[in-house]
Amino acid sequence: MTSRPTQRPRVPHFSSGPCAKRPGWTPAALADAALGRSHRSPLGKAKLARAIDLTRSVLQVPADYRIGIVPASDTGAVEMAMWTMLGPKPVEVAAWEAFGKEWVTDALKQLKIAPRIHQTPYGVLPDLAAIDTQHNDVVFTWNGTAAGVKVPDGDWIAADREGLTICDATSAAFAQALPWDKLDVVTFSWQKVMGGEAAHGMLILSPRAVARLESHTPSWPLPKVFRLTKDGKLIEGIFKGDTINTPSMLAVEDYLDTLAWAERIGGLPALHARADANAKAIYDWVARTPWIAPLAVDPATYSNTGVCLVLADSDVLARGDAAVSAFAAGIVERLDREGVALDIGAYRDAPAGLRIWCGATVETADLEALIPWLDWAFAEEKAALTRAA
Numbered sequence: 104m105t106s107r108p109t110q111r112p113r114v115p116h117f118s119s120g121p122c123a124k125r126p127g128w129t130p131a132a133l134a135d136a137a138l139g140r141s142h143r144s145p146l147g148k149a150k151l152a153r154a155i156d157l158t159r160s161v162l163q164v165p166a167d168y169r170i171g172i173v174p175a176s177d178t179g180a181v182e183m184a185m186w187t188m189l190g191p192k193p194v195e196v197a198a199w200e201a202f203g204k205e206w207v208t209d210a211l212k213q214l215k216i217a218p219r220i221h222q223t224p225y226g227v228l229p230d231l232a233a234i235d236t237q238h239n240d241v242v243f244t245w246n247g248t249a250a251g252v253k254v255p256d257g258d259w260i261a262a263d264r265e266g267l268t269i270c271d272a273t274s275a276a277f278a279q280a281l282p283w284d285k286l287d288v289v290t291f292s293w294q295k296v297m298g299g300e301a302a303h304g305m306l307i308l309s310p311r312a313v314a315r316l317e318s319h320t321p322s323w324p325l326p327k328v329f330r331l332t333k334d335g336k337l338i339e340g341i342f343k344g345d346t347i348n349t350p351s352m353l354a355v356e357d358y359l360d361t362l363a364w365a366e367r368i369g370g371l372p373a374l375h376a377r378a379d380a381n382a383k384a385i386y387d388w389v390a391r392t393p394w395i396a397p398l399a400v401d402p403a404t405y406s407n408t409g410v411c412l413v414l415a416d417s418d419v420l421a422r423g424d425a426a427v428s429a430f431a432a433g434i435v436e437r438l439d440r441e442g443v444a445l446d447i448g449a450y451r452d453a454p455a456g457l458r459i460w461c462g463a464t465v466e467t468a469d470l471e472a473l474i475p476w477l478d479w480a481f482a483e484e485k486a487a488l489t490r491a492a
């Protein structure tokens with residue numbers, strides 16, 4: 104029998120979004136928020152502009168790329184890009200989990216642009232080399248949060264492409280290297296790797312993406328929250344903190360706090376290293392543990408943020424899908440009751456299993472403390488299963 108661990112994670116927050124707050128965070132971090140003030144006041148605008156400037160420096164965004172704060176979180180940013188830029192060229196969409204499939208639905212059923220679809224089951228990346236990045240527009244997710252599968256690099260994207268690459272990087276930004284020269288649109292939200300408050304999306308545009316915006320008028324209607332141009336010219340103010348509509352200054356303050364923390368710990372390399380070390384702790388445990396396996400098939404695609412795991416115990420698997428789901432849920436609920444791991448169930452549409460967030464705001468020591476609890480919960484569930492049989 105696996106004995107009940109004595110050490111507990113100091114912070115049991117392993118959700119894949121909203122993610123754990125940065126180490127040491129307390130509500131005092133929000134004390135300077137411009138609450139009750141207009142976001143268009145000099146103070147409000149300065150904070151929004153600072154969020155953009157710090158995003159550029161921490162994330163190492165090229166000087167000639169625009170960075171905007173937009174409504175509706177990452178979804179808003181991705182859909183804003185799709186609605187404003189797609190149409191003039193053939194479109195290819197790659198999807199290997201729930202969120203990529205949303206962008207397929209948008210292209211196929213809402214925009215009705217008959218995209219070429221590259222869709223694979225959970226755990227497997229599509230053949231990226233089969234995408235014609237030279238001639239077509241491409242929509243894809245850098246890190247599939249529901250599958251724990253990431254794109255390993257941007258080598259498959261043509262350097263001298265004619266089309267645009269639109270990349271949903273919400274669970275990759277600040278954790279994985281993004282080859283800016285290969286990406287024309289990059290989106291993310293504040294509540295993932297940085298552990299900020301959810302509200303707004305970040306929309307980052309290459310000069311080529313701006314050229315598309317200024318040269319193309321979509322054939323479909325554009326709601327106000329999607330409009331990035333006026334009279335055929337980019338609305339530059341959006342990329343200086345003059346947001347389209349009202350942002351939450353509380354969420355802005357929290358994002359500023361996360362960026363200041365990132366700077367204090369050493370910037371982007373430190374954020375990447377923290378996610379890598381966290382994910383390594385989990386994958387090393389998985390490698391020595393027969394009852395659990397990565398959902399990702401190819402190690403080159405293993406995510407270092409939302410690490411997705413499936414059950415591999417032959418006794419459990421032999422009982423069929425419903426029993427496997429119930430078993431995984433049993434582990435998740437047991438650890439939640441114990442208060443040692445919150446929100447570690449697989450995404451609702453993904454194969455049953457566990458999903459453990461390893462982004463930069465999580466401490467490796469907390470994951471190391473969690474691991475014996477995972478083994479303990481498995482042993483308890485297995486014993487219950489054997490007793491019931």
Ligand SMILES: Cc1ncc(COP(=O)(O)O)c(C=O)c1O
Nearest residue numbers: 120176177178202244248273292
């Ligand atoms: C890859 C990916 N895309 C999009 C979303 C949706 O993000 P949001 O809720 O910020 O709109 C998520 C959320 O987890 C995600 O993981």
